[in-house]
Amino acid sequence: MPPIPAPQDHLDATLRQHGFRAGSGAFLSALDEALDAVRPPRPARLSGAEQAALASVGAFPAAADEGPGLQAAALRMALLEESLGVAEAARLCGVRDSRIRQRLIEGSLLGLRAVSGRDAWRLPALQFEAGRELPGLARVLKARPGAADPLAAARFLITPQPDLETGSGGAMTPRDWLILGGDPAAVAALFAQI
Known part of the structure; x- marks a missing residue:
């Protein structure tokens, strides 16, 4: 039986096979830099x-x-x-899959890229309630220039905001505010500031 190559030797051989001549150290360093460029901001x-x-x-x-x-x-x-696939979200919203993907790209729906699978987009369920999209959600998400970081946006939607008060004076989450029919402009103004 031939000896099993060490993991680094195996990686070097695989990289050479695919035309990467710099070796595993350079490859892993480049990969780490690329990942740093796409990692979302980290919360406190x-x-x-x-x-x-x-x-x-x-x-x-x-x-x-x-x-x-x-x-x-x-x-x-x-x-x-707690997320939906593109097809499931499309059925829920009464549109085609392509419209959901378009909205993910334009930033009017939140999506996370799954690690594997044909349909790599997953839509956090917190942006839907009672079989429909949260009222005014697209307006809220588009309040920030560029696409919102999905983790930061999700965190915002589920974090009570002092500027969104309940009848008893307590702070509401933006998600609950929208579900209860609150003005999306108030939530959009707050979201534009984060």
Whole structure:
């Protein structure tokens, strides 16, 4: 039986086979730089709503382990756990799959890229309620120039905002505000500031 190559030797051979001559060290360094360019901003701490979302899927991060990387990964995991595929979102919205993809690209719906699968887009379910899109959501998401970071936008939608008051004076989440028929312009103005 031939000896099994070391992982680095195997990687070097695979890279050479595909025309990358610089070696695994240079490749991994370039890959790390590329990943740094697309990683979302990292939050300071998990909000109460984020902790509740994690608890609902059985994840309970220890306070000592709650670093920015873990927070972003935990939120992404919770959003993916409760998400829809493009076809399911299209049926829900009464449009074709291509319209959902167009809205993801233009930034009027939130989407996360899944790691694998034919349909790589996943749409966090928090942007839908009672079988429809949140009223005014597209206006809110388009309030920021350029496409909003989906993790930051999701965090915003589930974090109580002091400027969105309930009848009893408590702060509401933008998501609840929109569900209850609140003015999307108020939420859009807040979202444009984050």
